[in-house]
Amino acid sequence: xxxxxVPQFITVExxxxxxxxxxxxFVYVATGIILIVIIFFSFAGFLAxxxxxxxxxxxxxxxxxxxxxxxVPTFVVNALFYxxxxxxxxxxxxxKTAADEAELxxxxxxxxxxxxxxxxxxxxxxxxxxxxxxxxxxxxxxANP
Numbered sequence: 001x002x003x004x005x006v007p008q009f010i011t012v013e014x015x016x017x018x019x020x021x022x023x024x025x026f027v028y029v030a031t032g033i034i035l036i037v038i039i040f041f042s043f044a045g046f047l048a049x050x051x052x053x054x055x056x057x058x059x060x061x062x063x064x065x066x067x068x069x070x071x072v073p074t075f076v077v078n079a080l081f082y083x084x085x086x087x088x089x090x091x092x093x094x095x096k097t098a099a100d101e102a103e104l105x106x107x108x109x110x111x112x113x114x115x116x117x118x119x120x121x122x123x124x125x126x127x128x129x130x131x132x133x134x135x136x137x138x139x140x141x142x143a144n145p
Contacts, residue, residue, distance in 0.1 A: 024073075025063040032059025 013022040021029070036052045043051060065072040 021063075028059050028063040032056055035059075 013024070015021060016023055017026040032055055035055045039051045039055065040048050042048075061072050062076075067075045
């Protein structure tokens, strides 16, 4: 019977660039360096330093940063989807049919009256809820003196 070694640490990305950078980290850092070089050739003085600092900090945050144990790129993508997607969900009520109403099924030949389920208004529903709550509380108090 052959034995095979089971891979361990499969959730950790391989460090392939210089032994300390993963491929994604290398792409973030390389993109940041290229943007910083372009900024220094395009702008001069304080503006170039300021923009370079922002790009460098962003590249470092994307490469190594974590927010609540999650990588920053995942956080950024989730934030973008949050702002792009609609956050208001509207429920569209379908037209009521006769099958939707609750009716008692009566065998043929039985003279009992078919009753439709009563509709509860908000006040009636809250009254029933209060009655059930107080009755249950009274029953519990009687059972445990």
